[in-house]
Structures are given as structure tokens and as C-alpha cells.
Amino acid sequence: MTRTQLKEHPYRPHLAVIKEIIQETPTIRTFRLTWKDPAVSAHFSFQPGQVGQLSAFGVGESTFVINSPPTRREYLQFSVMRTGEVTRALHQLNVGDTVGVRAPLGNSFPYTSMKGRDILFIGGGIGMAPLRTLLLTMIDNRADFGDITVIYGARSPEDLCYRYEFDAWRAARVNLVLTVDREFPGWTERVGFVPTILAEEAPNPYNRVAITCGPPIMIKFVLAGLRELGYEDDQIYTTLERRMKCGIGLCGRCNIGGTYVCVDGPVFSGTALRAMPPEL
Ligand SMILES: Cc1cc2nc3c(=O)[nH]c(=O)nc-3n(C[C@H](O)[C@H](O)[C@H](O)COP(=O)(O)OP(=O)(O)OC[C@H]3O[C@@H](n4cnc5c(N)ncnc54)[C@H](O)[C@@H]3O)c2cc1C
Ligand code: FES
Incomplete structure (x- = not known):
């Protein structure tokens, strides 16, 4: 990174x-x-x-x-x-x-090291924002990547961001799995919390990288779900949110133990997360 x-x-x-x-x-x-x-x-x-x-x-x-x-x-x-x-x-x-x-x-995400691999994005709500950057970069270099699966959930259909480009993602051979928390009239895609859909989809961890971002409670259960599916810590990346002020490692506002989210993050591997204090 x-x-x-x-x-x-x-x-x-x-x-x-x-x-x-x-x-x-x-x-x-x-x-x-x-x-x-x-x-x-x-x-x-x-x-x-x-x-x-x-x-x-x-x-x-x-x-x-x-x-x-x-x-x-x-x-x-x-x-x-x-x-x-x-x-x-x-x-x-x-x-x-x-x-x-x-x-x-x-x-940033270790983009270059992801080339040649299958990719799994798992997003919740506004947490799709950082994933979108990486997803579109991959779509613009589609031949460099294998299967790309996106599991994206929100509370309701109207809480899903970037709905206007879902067709373009699918046209770029992205396996897009959408879910909302409960049934809604006219909703024909999946229903259930993101970690549940992850367990149902169970994307094979072989030669795959998983990237997740969303509410902390979602990330917690997604990380547990990925490990359950056999993903190793160094196959997992997430982004952390900590209130920032200076953004350049000077004010001490964003630290988790000795880690400064503004300069050491916001992207962390599963390995880096394990080394952090248990407040996470
Ligand atoms: C690395 C990083 C990336 C982010 N990316 C996005 C993004 O793409 N889109 C987006 O909408 N937001 C993002 N956020 C969160 C965003 O920075 C906060 O929502 C924003 O600072 C709130 O400012 P405010 O003055 O409107 O709210 P405030 O009045 O400061 O706070 C309103 C409420 O939001 C909570 N809050 C504020 N900041 C955070 C935070 N960083 N994490 C969790 N809760 C917070 C407060 O505790 C309070 O309950 C990101 C945060 C970080 C650290
Ligand atoms: S925001 Fe100031 S040290 Fe991170």
C-alpha cells in the first residue's frame, strides 16, 4: 500500500x-x-x-x-x-x-498486487464509495482481472447508491448481487443482511482478494464470514473511518493505538487489523 x-x-x-x-x-x-x-x-x-x-x-x-x-x-x-x-x-x-x-x-488499495486474481467486493450503504473507485478502475482494465463479484446491500432499494450504473457494471462482466434488509414492493433481488448473503454466495477464496467497506457492525460480521469461508488475513482489505482533522499525521486525532488512520490508512489488510488494539 x-x-x-x-x-x-x-x-x-x-x-x-x-x-x-x-x-x-x-x-x-x-x-x-x-x-x-x-x-x-x-x-x-x-x-x-x-x-x-x-x-x-x-x-x-x-x-x-x-x-x-x-x-x-x-x-x-x-x-x-x-x-x-x-x-x-x-x-x-x-x-x-x-x-x-x-x-x-x-x-491506497494495493491495486497492482490484485492483478490476475478474482475479486470480491462487499459493500454496505455509503461504504460502496471507496469500493466504486477500485471497481471502476478494474472495469477500465477488465482484462487484468478474473471474476469480479460485488455484494452490495442497503436498508432499502432507495438507499443503494450508484443505481444508475448497475447495468454498466453488469455489462462489464461484474457479478452484481444486490440485497436490502427486508422485502419491498417491486424489489426482485436478494433480501437479507450483507453477511448472510456473503455466506449464501460463498465465493471461493482460491486466488481471490476480498475488499469490504460499510458500517462497523457489517464489517465485523463480514470479516468473520470471510474467515469462515477460508479467506486468509492477507486476502482481505477494508477501509476504516476515524474522525480526522489534519489528515497528514500531525494532530493525533485519528489514531488507533500507534496507527494513524490518516496516513497509515484508511486502507488496512486483515493482517494489519489483527495487530490493532481490541477497541476495533
Ligand atoms: C477515511 C474516511 C473516509 C470517509 N469517507 C466518506 C465518504 O466517502 N462519504 C461520507 O459521507 N462520509 C465519509 N466519511 C465520514 C465523514 O467524514 C463524516 O460523516 C463527516 O466528517 C461528518 O461531518 P459533519 O460535520 O457533517 O458531522 P459532525 O457534526 O461532525 O458529526 C455528525 C455525526 O456523525 C458522526 N461522525 C462524524 N465523523 C465521523 C466519522 N469519521 N466516522 C464515524 N462517525 C462520524 C458523529 O459522531 C456524529 O454522530 C469518511 C470518514 C473517513 C475518516
Ligand atoms: S488526522 Fe491528524 S493525525 Fe490523523
Whole structure:
């Protein structure tokens, strides 16, 4: 996994303009941004899994994963769930408004080491955001990967993000398994919690990498489920959320024991998770 830090002016955001807003679910909006400064546009690069600090001016800054893939550079995408002050302020912005972006921050998925292998994504709710970055990068290099299976769940059909591109994922030979927590009128896909669907699908661990992100309780049961299916710790990756402030390893806000999620993460292997304190 790579570990990067901004080299210059680490607290000064670059300015970006909102080009498009997509209402994903009742509480999640996706923002498609372009850089104001053409020099930033020309030089900005990142890896799947890395995050950015988005600022709503006069309100504050919060952490969000970059969920457009590095293979598609026409805009930079963030999906924001409304939970508190900063996210509420971001949701009030309109197309044409300006935000601040400090990015890329944190480490990334070990993309290169995943080439030649089968892939299993397991996402819950807004946890699909970091998985989408990696999934689309793989779709754009489809020949480099074997089977790609995505198990994605949410509370209800309207809580699933990125519904408008599910057909394109399937067209790229992605085995997409969708689930919601209970029956809904008109819902024809799976019903049940994500860990239950994982156990039912039971994707073979041979030469496969599993990547999961979602609510902590889902991750806990998914990790147990993967180990039950025979996945070894070094075949599993997840991303952790810890409140961040500086995002560059200086303020001590995001640590788990001696691990700083902002620079040592947010991507962690199952092996790294085992070495962390039991508070997880
Ligand atoms: C590495 C990383 C990646 C993230 N990616 C995304 C993303 O792609 N999309 C997205 O919508 N959110 C993401 N988050 C969470 C996001 O940063 C928080 O929801 C946001 O900071 C809340 O800010 P706020 O001012 O609106 O809410 P606040 O007023 O600060 O908090 C509102 C509520 O949310 C809880 N909360 C705030 N921050 C976090 C957090 N980091 N983890 C768990 N609970 C939190 C608070 O405890 C409180 O209950 C990510 C967080 C991290 C650390
Ligand atoms: S957010 Fe400051 S050290 Fe991680």
C-alpha cells in the first residue's frame, strides 16, 4: 500500500467548482468537481482508496473518499452523507459553487498486487464509495482481472447508491448481487443482511482478494464470514473511518493505538487489523 502526504502547503485547499450534483439517496449526494486552477488539473493524481478533505467555506472541513477512478479524469467525485454540520453545509451547495479540496490523503488499495486474481467486493450503504473507485478502475482494465463479484446491500432499494450504473457494471462482466434488509414492493433481488448473503454466495477464496467497506457492525460480521469461508488475513482489505482533522499525521486525532488512520490508512489488510488494539 502506498503512503503519501501533500508536499506543499498541507493545510491550504485547492479550489474546485461543483459541475454536477446527483441525489443518490434521501441523505447522500454525489458531487462532481473540476479544479479551478488548470495547473492543478494537469498534475493532480491519486490512487483508489485515497481520500480528500472537502471544505464548505465558513463551516468546516470533513473527510470523504475520492470515488471516481483515476482512469476517468473529467471530474473528481465525492459522495457525501448528511450527518452533521459540514455535510449539511455541503448539501446546501449548488452547481457552480466552489469548495476547497485537500487531496490526495492517506494510503491506497494495493491495486497492482490484485492483478490476475478474482475479486470480491462487499459493500454496505455509503461504504460502496471507496469500493466504486477500485471497481471502476478494474472495469477500465477488465482484462487484468478474473471474476469480479460485488455484494452490495442497503436498508432499502432507495438507499443503494450508484443505481444508475448497475447495468454498466453488469455489462462489464461484474457479478452484481444486490440485497436490502427486508422485502419491498417491486424489489426482485436478494433480501437479507450483507453477511448472510456473503455466506449464501460463498465465493471461493482460491486466488481471490476480498475488499469490504460499510458500517462497523457489517464489517465485523463480514470479516468473520470471510474467515469462515477460508479467506486468509492477507486476502482481505477494508477501509476504516476515524474522525480526522489534519489528515497528514500531525494532530493525533485519528489514531488507533500507534496507527494513524490518516496516513497509515484508511486502507488496512486483515493482517494489519489483527495487530490493532481490541477497541476495533
Ligand atoms: C477515511 C474516511 C473516509 C470517509 N469517507 C466518506 C465518504 O466517502 N462519504 C461520507 O459521507 N462520509 C465519509 N466519511 C465520514 C465523514 O467524514 C463524516 O460523516 C463527516 O466528517 C461528518 O461531518 P459533519 O460535520 O457533517 O458531522 P459532525 O457534526 O461532525 O458529526 C455528525 C455525526 O456523525 C458522526 N461522525 C462524524 N465523523 C465521523 C466519522 N469519521 N466516522 C464515524 N462517525 C462520524 C458523529 O459522531 C456524529 O454522530 C469518511 C470518514 C473517513 C475518516
Ligand atoms: S488526522 Fe491528524 S493525525 Fe490523523
